[in-house]
Amino acid sequence: MVWAKSKGLIFDDYWIWYSKKNNSNDKYKHKLNTWGYIDLKFTPSDNSIFNILRRYYPNFDLLKETYDFKKLCNISNEQYINIDYLDKSHFKFEDNKAIIFNLGMGSGKTAQTINYF
Secondary structure (H helix, E strand, C coil), X not given: CHHHHHCCCCHHHHHHHHCXXXXXXXXXXXXXXXXXXXXXXXXXXXXXXXXXXXXXXXXXXXXXXXXXXHHHHCCCCCCCCCCCCCCHHHHCCCCCCCCCCCCCCCCCHHHHXXXXX
């Protein structure tokens, strides 16, 4: 549940998947309540989840969907630049569809986003 939320899944989509196992009203209320309290700092890694799936699905690594998902999540070949403060030059979309900013508080994310728009 934590891993699903950390990947951006909304509760309704999680419930569609989970309700195939147990769709009782009590379980729905319990899961919905738990979803609101999830602390994402304890998110398991993708490899941990894959290892759990391998236990239950021996052919997990052979599935086309698994290959596509791993390929989608792999950003190791993408350009990576360390910066301390964000400025207008970081918003230039030359050959990229998107740019991901992973910066801490006080680095100018909000101010530069507002300036860009």
